[in-house]
Amino acid sequence: MIFLQELKRLGLLDSLHITIAQIGSRKLSLNDDLGSQEWQIFAPNLTIYGFDADVDACEAANQDLQERAPNWNEIHLPIALGRETTEVTLYVTKNPFCSSLYPPDENFVNRFPRVGHHSSLDFTVEIDVMALDDFLDQEKINSIDVLIIDVQGADLDVLQGGQKILAQSVAAIQTEIEFNSLYIGQPLFADVDQFLRANGFSLFDFNLAYRPRTEVFLPPPYRRGQLLWGDGYYIRDLIKDDSSNWLTQDGKIFKLACIADCWGFSDYALELYAYILKNFPESSFVQLGMKQAVIxxxxxxxxxTEMGIESLSILEDI
Known part of the structure; x- marks a missing residue:
């Protein structure tokens, strides 16, 4: 991030509240602890709702939060999210973090040593799943800014169950995507990408995961392996979509710019800050010193400084 530290120092983040829904919130590593990562910049104005089908994982996360007493709001809910509120089969794998609403394709994943031993089916159980929109309506939550989804092949199901909140307030999405079927019948990248583009989101970046084959033990650089999955970062492109009513609201544009900067898309953040300065000169963010913070x-x-700040043509309007 480039701008957020200075914006926070000047108090421009004081009136901003970021709400994240983390679907598949089991904390396997420090990266899963969102509040202690880059999102911490928004604390105490940060709320995180974690959803996971694993009751024990949610209890452990809530107990850890109680002991740490962080300066943001976070709760983990033992709720499985899906396309609609109904009962479905959960396919529990040898390592629970690979469990899915779709059965693992063991014939395929067993060809990859770093995948197959995690993904073998252990047992199945019938569980209740809930659409995200139904949960939010039930709890009278009317705003989610960021979705972070990692539910082993069922990411599109979660998105389809949250179309109301997508249109209403979601500005950015990080979702796991598969390029090859690790689970039988699962949606792949093309399906997720088409859905998100149709709902006003643009693809900004990938994190990609390659895995080598079981029977091929070649040293680097010959064993890059096959592209299996990754994380896709989707953000609303408000400059492109000039028909969006978001462009009439400087507060939403400023929030989106902060989220983009938090994820490292600082060029887009700068474009949005410049848009506010040009089109909303009386904005409260401008009055608080946003222009000076950006510069x-x-x-x-x-x-x-070496090439000269005047070389950034986007600053001409500022």
Missing amino acids: DSLLAIPDV
């Missing part, structure tokens, strides 16, 4: 943040980058 000072850029001047702190050695490459910018």
Whole structure:
């Protein structure tokens, strides 16, 4: 992030509240602890709702939060999310973090040593799943800013169960995507990408995961392996979609810029800050010193000062 530290120092984040829904919130590593990662910049104005089918994982996460007493709001709910509120089969694998609403394709995953031993089916159980929109309506929650989804092949199901909140308030999505079927019948990248583009989101970046074959033990660089899955980062492109009513609301644009910067898409964040400065000169964010915060943040980058800040054409309007 480039701009958020200076914006926070000047108090521009004080009136901003970020709400994240983390679907598949089992904490396997520090990266899964969102509040202690880059999102911490928004604390105490940060709320995280974690959803996971594993009751024990939710209890452990809530107990850890109680002991730590963080300066943000976070709760983990033992609720499985899906396309609709109904009863479905959960396919529980040898390592529970690979469990899914879709059965594992063992004939395929067993060809990859770092995948197959995690994904073998252990047992099945019938569980209740809930659509995200139904949960939010039930709890009278009317705003989610960011969705972070990792539910082993059922990510599109979760998105389809949250179309109301997608249209209403979601600005950015990080979702796991598969390029090959690790689970039988699961949606793949093309299906997720088509759905999100149809709902006003643009693909910004990938994190990609390759895995080598079981019987092929070649040293690097010959064993890159096959592309199996990754994380896709989707954000609303408000400059492209000028018909969006979001462009009439400087608060939503500012929030989106902060989220983009938090994820490292600082060029897009700068474009949005410049849009606010040009089109909303009376905005409260501008009055609080956003222009100076943006310029000072850029001047702190050695490459910018070396080439001269005037070389950034986007700043001409500022």
